[in-house]
Amino acid sequence: MFVPIKYNLRNLLVRRTSTLLTVFGIGVSVAVFVSVMALVEGIRETFVTTGEALNVLAIRNGAQSETGSLIEPSSALVARTIRGAAKGADGEPLVSIERIVYVQEPRLTTGSSNIVIRGLGETGRTLRPVVHLVNGRWYVPGRRELTVSRTIAERFRNTSLGDELVSGRAHFRVVGIFEAGRSAYASEMWTAAEDIGSAFDRVNYSNILARAADRGSVRTVIDALSDDPRMRFDAKSERAFYAEQTKAATPVKILGNIIAIVMAVGSAFAAMNTMYAAVASRGREVAVLRALGFSRAAIAFSFVTEAVLLSIAGGIVGGIGVTPLNGLSTGTTNWFTFSEMNFAFAVTAPLFARGVLFAAVMGLAGGILPALRASRMSPATAMRAL
Amino acid sequence: MRLLRLVFKNALRNRRRTVLTALSVAVSLFLLVSLRTLTIEIKGDSLMTEQSTRRLITRSGVSLAVPLPLAYKERLRRLGGSDIVAEYQWFPCYYKEPREPMIVIATAPEFCGTDPEYPTSPAELKAFTDDVTGALIPMKMMERFGWKLGDRVTFTGTIFPFNLDLVIRGTFTGPAQNAPVCHYRYVNELLRRTMPSRADKTMAFIVRTSADHSPAALSRQIDDAFRNSDVPTRTESEKDFVLGFSSMLGNVAMFISFIAVAVVFAIVLVATNTMSMAVRERTHEIAVLKTLGFRPAQVLLMFVAESVLISGGGAIAGIAGARLFFTIFDIYTLTNGIVQHFDIQAPTVILAVGVALAMSIVSAVIPAWRGAARPIAAGLREVA
DSSP states (O other), X not given: OOOOHHHHHHHHHHSHHHHHHHHHHHHHHHHHHHHHHHHHHHHHHHHHTOSOTTEEEEEETXXXXXXXXXXXXXXXXXXXXXXXXXXXTTSOBOEEEEEEEEEEEEBSSSSEEEEEEEEEOTXXXXXXXXXXXXEXXXXXXXXXXXXXXXXXXXXXXXXXXXXXXXXXXXXXXXXXXXXXXXXXXXXEEEEEHHHHHHHHTOOOBOEXXXXXXXXXXXXXXXXXXXXXXXXXXXXXXXXXXXXXXXXXXHHHHHXXXXXXXXXXXXXXXXXXXXXXHHHHHTHHHHHHHHHTTOOXXXXXXXXXXXXXXXXXXXXXXXXXXXXGGTTOEEEEEEXXXXXXXXXXXXXXXXXXXXXXXXXXXXXXXXXXXXXXXXXXXXXXXXXXXX | OHHHHHHHHHXXXXXXXXXXXXXXXXXXXXXXXXXXXXXXXXXXXXXXXXXXXXXXXEEESSOTTSOEETTHHHHHHHHOSEEEEEEEEEEEEXXXXXXXXXXXXXXXXGGTTOOTTSOOOHHHHHHHHHOTXXXXXXXXXXXXXXXXXXXXXXXXXXXXXXXXXXXXXEEEOSSOOSOOEEEHHHHHHHHHHHOGGGTTEESEEEEEEOTXXXXXXXXXXXXXXTTTSSSXXXXXXXXXXXXXXXXXXXXXXXXXXXXXXXXXXXXXXXXXHHHHHHHHHTHHHHHHHHHTTOOHHHHHHHHHHHHHHHHXXXXXHHHHHHHHHXXXXXXXXXXXXXXXXXXXXXXXHHHHHHHHHHXXXXXXXXXXXXXXXXXXXXXXXXXX
């Protein structure tokens, strides 16, 4: 027979100060854990929501990112007539051969970062329907114009509508602002591939994006790009390519886990403290419960339950405490592309649940020893104690 | 003094609670000291030597993605004010493990071994200079991979379409221990063969200011000279170049600081809980002390002293623990060279001690004041 859970709840309410202090203490640990994981989740969401199912992206074999991929023009041009590619309304294959360069620009706050300028082929925009214009107009090829992501325009100097972006000898006029949802394109500025070539004296291309005619031809396009010995491409579905870029969040994840574990150890000690105090002050109650016929196991279980309840309350408080972070957007450098990536903290329901679970584990770790102590108390001695 | 003995005895009365509280505080202070050190280390200050301010990096004003023509080398030399001008090209690559990206620095051998604080042995330097496929390897990297002089190692290129096969000709010490050095000439030769469009260009030049010139003036002079060239330049000291990378991280340092604040807040809660338990248990004693003539302020002081003793003890254990931990475990080995230094500096320790002291006082004052201000009669009537 189990001790009714109401007994534990009421006890927690009676020792209000101690309960509250412990709940908040655990809450802080959970808040740190959830906020770091929300950052990692935000980065992950950015990458996993980027890409169209039928698109195939190719970079140079061995390159780790689009920015680090150099493709000689002779190879790039072969890709224009790739097998299995869809055709646009004008009958031209939907293949965009692109040049990417990054320019170092100052943030509006402090410091500077590398921002990607993507030079697209003629069909590049058709291939990325997630991106849509919200202000101004699209760049016109050959005129050194930029259409900039809104999140970049909001965070960097010289990137707002009407601004002139001067980088080296290159002068670009910002003629439009686009929205790209949460995709990775939200960290980019767009122009035509030829303008990158002339403005930065670049002959090499960076990547090739091709639309497969249908689901069945995705494999055909990938194989056609990868197997041609002239090209030495590494081709993947666009979604798979970006999903792999999630590795950019790995260092944050590792650091976050270390911090969370250390904080959890500290919180478990604190929870243990609270539970030992609870056990010590309830010797008589335990004795009465034992006299009523509750077994040692039931007593131990009851106190563990109480510790876990206490921690879960902390987990909920901590989780709720960081929900305002949800959607907060910020940026940092992605060391794989060596350029700025924007992302928004994502406090999701599964993350919240993980936070509560994390708290419950702390409670369990902190509650077991005090609970065992309670179960071992001799009823006779406990009864006599003042 | 006698009071101090009482404080000691009180602190040790509930040993388990004292130990648990101290441990909780210790773990938190360990974290606090580590986080603070991390925010300092990501700035890159500890990678600097006296040379870092004298050595200038000249690169394209656009970004590192745009290389400079080799012809600039002669123009930089002719400008004067410097004693060494060398190509400086990163070769992004990995050694066996694609998940651990690294960089090999390709430069001119006359630039190597010029740091008077960390000289390379003349014999090794000569062996390196004479072998165009030679490499100088950081000592810590030699240890990490178990390499020996004369070993042949292959770095797999991730941006350029070739791998670098290098022979280890020498080693070097110094604060920067994560990038091997090879001949620019060799890399350029491979570029000519595999990617002619990128050959005869370099990511940057490294320019050492001569002793009688000011590095800042020389930087300006260089950028002015190239203002109207095909590729205008941006020149800064090696130190600013490195600091620039930490600014690229953006708000990361601020985010870590927020976590540190949260940690401090958590310790205050834990310590307050402990002290309020102690005060509650001793309601009777407080009344007795006051009957004997102790003033509320003295009672308060006793509790504050007890808190400082418990939490302060924990804090010192945590801070000392952090120092010990990062002395025993080399951060370079722990992080595979991503974090190269983890030096817990005196200001960090002082800050941590200050935080510990402040939070142990804060956490004792409220519960202790509530206990000390309670009327004697009420305290004696209280049933624990």
